Amino acid sequence: MKKQLGIAFMLLLAVGLLASGAAMAKVYKIGVTVIVSHPALEADQKGFEKALKEAGVEAEYDYQNAQGEMSNAQAIAQKFADDKVDLVHAIATPTAQAACKVIKNIPVVYSSVTDPVDAGLVKTMDATGTNVTGVSDAWPIDRQIELYHEMLPKAKKWGTIYNAGDANSVKSIGWTREAMKKRGLELIEVTIANSSEVYTAAQSLVGRVDAIYITSDNMVASALGSVSKVCNGNKIPFFVGNTDQVALGAIVALGFNYSEVGYSAGKKAVQILKDGKKSGAIPSGLADKLDLHISLKNAQKQGVKISQKIIDKADKVEK
DSSP, X not given: OHHHHHXXXXXXXXXXXXXXXXXXXXXXXXXXXXSSOOHXXXXXXXXXXXXXXXXXXXXXXXXXXOTTOHHHHHHHHHHHHHHTOSEXXXXXXXXXXXXXXXXXXXXXXXXXXXXXXXXXXXXXXXXOSSSEEEEEOOOOHHHHHHHHHHHOTTOOEEEEEEETTOHHHHHHHHHHHHHHHHTTOXXXXXXXXXXXXXXXXXXXXXXXXXXXXXXXXXXXXXXXXXXXXXXXXXXXXXXXXXXXXXXXXXXXXXXXXXXXXXXXXXXHHHHHHTSOOOGGGSOOEEXXXXXXXXXXXXXXXXXXXXXXXXXXXXXXXXX
């Protein structure tokens, strides 16, 4: 009997220790700051969370949206600093800039940032020794323009819309100008200050351009339906570089799957939270997997016939 009681006691003790261990398992508090809401940035965050879940990292997320305002982004960064979260996931250039400016003693993992060095987030894409690391989503703009020009060789004047106050957008437009000039094409630019101006900006391009191309601009992306509405109504071919945006009215996109961008950032967060690495010891990275998405339905609305040669190259075709 004593032996049985001893075994029972040991079992109860083991169960107690397991329960205690489970109770003591760390649940990390992660602050998520995003500049605006749109599918690409939402996909980024989902990919980030997937990476942590797969690695067995338990986390609670504090989601904050700056609604396109830098003052809000700075206030969000200060909130996370005051709350002493375990890590900050900063999505897109403006919110990442605010986080890096305010937060110095908490790991910051950025994503969906075109040029982290130019934006002042890191001094190099190598390990920096600071509290910052992340993943760049620098678009393959030259390759995009090469393909889109091949698809629409008669289009000589291309229109674009962007937020001149976003360093990410300005950098992307610079690359776009170079890619257009290289092929003898003219880029007609319209700038906006907020998403409510996107529809008017798109209308201003009617009659002035042969096609419209929207580069990596979060503000325009948040109101992309306004651009597709104008393009559909005026038979203007509409091209983008984010595959998620094809479903929102574009003809084609050669670009990244943003869930993969976020997933890559999430793997860096796992190294910090689970493996105990310092964020400054982890090099920044690049997203390099490209997909080609085509919408035959949108092409028809905008008066474009896509060759079978291009269709055969696509990873996804919407009919």
